[in-house]
Amino acid sequence: MEQQDPRSRVLVVDDNEQNRALAQATLEDDGYEVVLAVTGEEGIQQFELHKPDCVLLDVRMPGMDGFAVCSRIRGLPEGASTPIVFLTALRDVDTFDSALRAGGDDFLTKPIRPSELLVRVQAALRLRRLGAELREHVELVRQQRDALMRLQLQKERLMAFVVHDLKNPVSSMDLHAQFLLRDRALSEQARDSARHVRDQARALLRLIYNLLDISKSEEGRLAPERASVDLRALVLEVFAALDLRASSRSLSLRETVEVPAVRADPDLLRRTLENLLENAILHAPAGTAVTVGAAKRGAHVEIRVADAGPGIPAEMRAQVFDRFVQLGGDAPALHRAGRGLGLAFCKMAVEAHGGDIRIEDNAPGAVFCVRLPDDT
Numbered sequence: 001m002e003q004q005d006p007r008s009r010v011l012v013v014d015d016n017e018q019n020r021a022l023a024q025a026t027l028e029d030d031g032y033e034v035v036l037a038v039t040g041e042e043g044i045q046q047f048e049l050h051k052p053d054c055v056l057l058d059v060r061m062p063g064m065d066g067f068a069v070c071s072r073i074r075g076l077p078e079g080a081s082t083p084i085v086f087l088t089a090l091r092d093v094d095t096f097d098s099a100l101r102a103g104g105d106d107f108l109t110k111p112i113r114p115s116e117l118l119v120r121v122q123a124a125l126r127l128r129r130l131g132a133e134l135r136e137h138v139e140l141v142r143q144q145r146d147a148l149m150r151l152q153l154q155k156e157r158l159m160a161f162v163v164h165d166l167k168n169p170v171s172s173m174d175l176h177a178q179f180l181l182r183d184r185a186l187s188e189q190a191r192d193s194a195r196h197v198r199d200q201a202r203a204l205l206r207l208i209y210n211l212l213d214i215s216k217s218e219e220g221r222l223a224p225e226r227a228s229v230d231l232r233a234l235v236l237e238v239f240a241a242l243d244l245r246a247s248s249r250s251l252s253l254r255e256t257v258e259v260p261a262v263r264a265d266p267d268l269l270r271r272t273l274e275n276l277l278e279n280a281i282l283h284a285p286a287g288t289a290v291t292v293g294a295a296k297r298g299a300h301v302e303i304r305v306a307d308a309g310p311g312i313p314a315e316m317r318a319q320v321f322d323r324f325v326q327l328g329g330d331a332p333a334l335h336r337a338g339r340g341l342g343l344a345f346c347k348m349a350v351e352a353h354g355g356d357i358r359i360e361d362n363a364p365g366a367v368f369c370v371r372l373p374d375d376t
Contacts, residue, residue: 008125009033011052013043013069014087015061019112023056026114027121040064044072051078054124056117057104059088059095067102074103083124087112093154100146107149166208174201199244206274210345213268222352224265231301232257234266235292238273242281250286253277256293262301263375268349275342276305276368283309284365300355300371308365317359321347346370 010032012023024034035050037043040061047055055073059066066086073079085106086099099107105127106120177198180186186194213222232255239246239253246253262269273292280290284307293304312320321343346368350357355372 009052010054011035012056013037014058040069043069055084057086067098070102085120170201170204195244210341224353226263228261229264229266231259231262231294246281251284252289254289254291259294259301272346272349275346280305280307301374303370304367306362306367311366
C-alpha cells in the first residue's frame with residue numbers, strides 16, 4: 001500500500017478490543033494517526049476533540065449504536081464532510097439500508113481484511129479532497145455501487161431463505177424413501193425406485209449443505225470442529241451412500257486406506273469425500289473403478305480420489321474449483337466440472353482445515369489429492 005500523509009487521522013470506534021487492535025495496527029503501519037474509542041458516546045467526544053479525517057464506526061455497540069453515532073457526528077461542525085465507514089458483521093439488506101440512511105459513506109463487513117480496510121480508507125480520504133464537479137461524478141458511481149451491493153445482499157438473503165426452506169422437505173423425502181425400503185412386501189421394482197429417490201434426495205441435500213457452508217466460508221464462519229476420524233470407516237460409509245449411483249453406471253468402488261485416523265471435522269470431511277467421489281463417478285467410464293486411497297506424507301495425511309475418466313488439462317485445473325464453472329471447448333475433458341458447487345465446497349472445506357487440494361494426472365483420468373495436517 002502507498003504511504004499516506006502522516007497527518008491523516010482516523011477515528012476507530014469499536015467495542016471489541018481485537019477489532020480495534022487490528023484496525024490500529026493496519027492503519028498505523030501505513031502512516032496514519034489513529035484515535036480509538038470504545039463506546040459511541042466516547043466516539044463523539046473524540047471526534048469533537050481530534051477532528052479526524054475519517055471515521056471507522058462499528059454498528060453494534062452497547063448503549064449508543066453506530067447509526068445513532070453517525071447521525072450525531074453529521075450534526076457536528078466538520079461532521080458533514082467527514083467520511084464515515086461502517087464496520088459490521090451483519091451482512092444483510094436492512095443493515096446496509098440503515099447505514100446509508102444514517103449518513104454512512106461506505107460499508108465494510110467483518111471479518112475485516114487489512115488490505116481492504118486500507119483501500120476503503122484511502123478512497124474515502126481521496127473523495128474528501130476532490131473538487132465539487134468531480135465529486136458529483138464520484139457520487140453517481142457510489143450510488144451505482146450501493147445499488148449493486150444492495151442487490152447482492154438481496155440475492156444472499158433470498159438464497160438463505162431458499163436453502164432453509166428446502167432442507168426440511170428434502171429430508172422428509174429421504175426419510176419416506178427409507179420407510180418404504182423397510183417394507184418387506186414392497187416389490188423389487190418399487191424398491192429400486194425408492195432407492196433412486198433416496199439417492200437423489202441425498203444428492204440434493206449435499207448441494208444444500210454446500211451452499212450453506214460456502215456462505216459461511218465467505219463470512220469467515222466456517223470453523224472445523226476437529227475430532228479423531230476413523231478414515232477407513234468413513235470411506236466405507238461414503239461408498240455405501242453412493243453405491244447405487246456407482247452400480248447404475250457399472251462402476252466399482254475401491255479403497256486403499258493406509259492411515260487409521262485423521263483429525264478433522266467428521267461432517268466436513270465426509271461431505272468432501274462424497275463430493276469428490278460423486279464427481280469421479282460422474283466422469284468415470286463404465287466398467288472401470290473409482291479408488292479412494294489415503295497415506296501418510298510427511299506432516300500431512302494425503303487422501304487421493306482417482307478415476308479413469310477424460311482427465312483435466314493442467315492449465316484448467318485451478319478453474320474447476322470455482323463456483324458454477326463451465327469450461328469451454330469440445331473435448332470431454334473440458335466438461336469435467338461445471339455441475340454446481342461440489343468442488344468449490346471441497347476447496348473451502350479443505351483450506352478451512354489448513355490443508356490444500358490439487359489435481360494430478362491418472363493416465364488416464366484424474367486424481368483429486370487432498371492434504372490435511374497430521375496432528376493425531
